[in-house]
Amino acid sequence: MDKAITKEDVIKIAKLAKLELTKDEISKYSEELSEIIEYVQKLNSVDTSNLDPTISVNGLNNITREDQRIEYGYDPKSLLENVPKVKDNFIQVKRVIE
Amino acid sequence: MSWPKIDDIVSAVLSGENSALLNVQLALDNIQKNSQYNAIISTLDKEALDKANKIDQDIKANKKVGILAGVPFIAKDNFLVFDVQTTAASNILKGFYAPYQASAINRLEDEGAICVAKANMDAFAHGSSTENSDFFITKNPHDINRVAGGSSGGSAASVALDLVPFSLGTDTGGSIRQPASFCGVVGFKPSYGMVSRSGVVAMGSSLDTIGTFTKNVSDSKRVSSVISGNDPLDSTTLPDQYRITSNLEKIDFKSIKVGIIKEYLSDNINPKVKETILSSIAKLKFLGVNVQEVSIPSLDLALAVYYVLCPAEIASNLSRYDGQRFGYSYPDAQNLDExxxxxxxxxxxxxxxxRIMIGTYVLSSGYYDAYYKKAQTVRTKLINDFNQVFNSYDFLLGPTVPDTAFKIGEKSNSKLEMYLNDIMTVAANLVGIPAISMPVGMVDNLPVGLQIMAPITKDNQLLDFCNQIEDEICL
Incomplete structure (x- = not known):
């Protein structure tokens, strides 16, 4: 029987997830993902025709606040200390459009 | 040496009989002496000693100090602590120093508690054994060849080893309750939204909760009262009317109805674990509690719902690790995509x-309705079924885990087999309800945890009830 998740599927998912996989990893994830996806198939047998999907478990929805500036007292330099590349207090990234 | 109750630790610090400094020194000393258990990733020696000195000085100067003055604690390494390395036990966050701090840590510090160390965990809290830490495996304090459980294995072992009086963990599918059960301590997961998650590394945002490891229920209530409450920095936090209080209310056992979850006592669990749980139930009956068996057939679906929703939320939360703003960045990339x-x-x-792969798959175009939306709808069914049972029962009860702590490496062959460890804990996260694991017995020299759940926002009632039964049913 074909696996629920083929090697081609794995390659496509990895591309979407921005991960590079080795040949061995592609086989391994095909096995593991298939096992898990086959397990969760049992949800298909449940009749949910009269139910809505859960959006919030504790009843809170659309919590808003005043659209105003809040002063937390952080120095922007300290917030940028973990950034790999900084230029003039901005985060520097590779060119987006070649 | 084991720590006294938190109230007694604070009284001794306030009276001058003991000091915050001695407590912190003792905690740091304990950590060093128990390093073979790999419970700790990093210690905060200087920061903690400085804070302790400050508290002792404030007490001498008759300044007001908090209700946790001089109490040392350990936080799981997914809590941001100001200027301290926070890795979530992952290589990708190695060398990340938090520029701000979790609201829970702020609240504890405001009351005088002192963070002395960061605890090991499964990387990004993905796991049930702490074997998935990118650094090292935490060992079980009762048997060094076995796992401490996970993902908060380091936090659970820290309290079991008496390194500190309490520790913080996170629970997305059982990550507080399962290691508490394996290590023989009290692990409490509050209602969804009871404790702010601001400043905690996100895993599954509709499931993530923050809670405590302690030696007893009253300590858990004391600490939970400090960290709970509304926080403008986490819009999912509940209003303050539901906040956990530090005082313990007396419960009349005769007015309480407890449901024993039939599905959790099936033949699939270790018979000796089942025997231990049944003996706790017998003790509850003896105390006058009305105990009846209940059935929630949709519980059989909980794990499948969880293993769709949680990876989906993980995949989207982990998309922020892209090498541009923080964390590991590949140094020789030629272009942005590389x-x-x-x-x-x-x-x-x-x-x-x-988990990123599973999550990306179930959220991808063409599969979203079949998996993610379907799982969210089955989740509604599960919530409805729990609500219905809670119409007739105050609390629900069963084992925390089907078995005791397993050997290191024993379950590493199959992901699915490892995931089945969470079968009794995930429902509380999917439904958002508070749940606690209490140590009620030993099987072959390993601890067994009893799990008790309450309706959402009934955290105070749950803790009051557990406090009152603790002396009768716990070790």
Whole structure:
């Protein structure tokens, strides 16, 4: 029987997830993902025709606040200390459009 | 040496009989002496000693100090602590120093508690054994060849080893209750939204909760009262009317109805664990509590719902690790896409990648309705079924885990077999309800945890009830 998740599927998912996989990893994830996806198939047998999907478990929805500036007292330099590349207090990234 | 109750620790610090400094020194000393258990990733020696000195000085100067003055604690390494390395036990966050701090840590510090160390965990909290830490495996304090459980294994072991009086963990599918059960301590997961998650590394945002490990229920209530409450920095936090209080209310056992979850006592659990749980139930009946068996057939679906929703939320939460703003960044990338690909590929461990792959699959075009939406709808069914049972019962009860702590490496062959460890804990996260694991017995020299759940926002009632039964049923 074909696996629920083929090697081609794995390659496509990895591309979407921005991960590079080795040949061995592609086989391994095909096995593991298939096992898990086959397990969760049992949800298909449940009749949910009269139910809505859960959006919030504790009843809170659309919590808003005043659209105003809040002063937390952080120095922007300290917030940028973990950034790999900084230029003039901005985060520097590779060119987006070649 | 074991720590006294938190109230007694604070009284001794306030009276001058003991000091915050001695407590912190003792905690740091304990950590060093128990390093073979690999419970700790990093210690905060200087920061903690400075804070302790400040508290002792304030007490001498008759300044007001908090209700946890001089109490040392350990936080799981997914809590941001100001200027301290926070890795979530992942290589990708190695060397990340938090520029701000979790609201829970702020609240504890405001009351005088002192963070002395950061605890080991499964990387990004993905796991049930702490074997998925990118650094090392935490050992079980009762048997060094066995796992401490996970993902908050380091936090659970820390309290079991008496390194500190309490520790913080996170629970997305059982990550507080399962290691508490394996290590023989009290692990409490509050209602969804009871404790702010601001400043905690996100896993599954509709499931993540923050809670405590302690030696007893009253300590858990004391600490939970400090960290709970509304926080403008986390819009999912509940209004303050539901906040956990530090005082313990007396419960009349005759007015309480407890449901024993039939599905959790099936033949699939270790018979000796079942026997231990049944003996706790017998003790509750003896105390006058009305105990009846209940059935929640949709519980059989909980794990499948969880293993769709949680990876989906993980995949989207972990998309922020792209090598551009923080964390590991591949140094030799020629273009932006290569920078993303290599930073993520080199930075993430195997389990994170597995979950990102599952999550990306179930959220991808053409599969979203079949998996994610379907799972959210079955989740509604589960919530409705729990609500219905809670119409007739105050609390629900069963084992925390089907078995005791397993051997290191024993379950590493199959991901699915490892995931089945969470079968009794995930429902509380899916439904958002508070749940606690209490140590009620030993099987072959390993602890067994009893799990008790309450309706959402009934955290105070749950803790009051557990406090009152603790002396009768706990070790």
């Amino acid at each position: 920078s993303y690909l290599k930073s993520r590929t080199n930075g993430f461990g195997d389990e994170a990648k597995t």
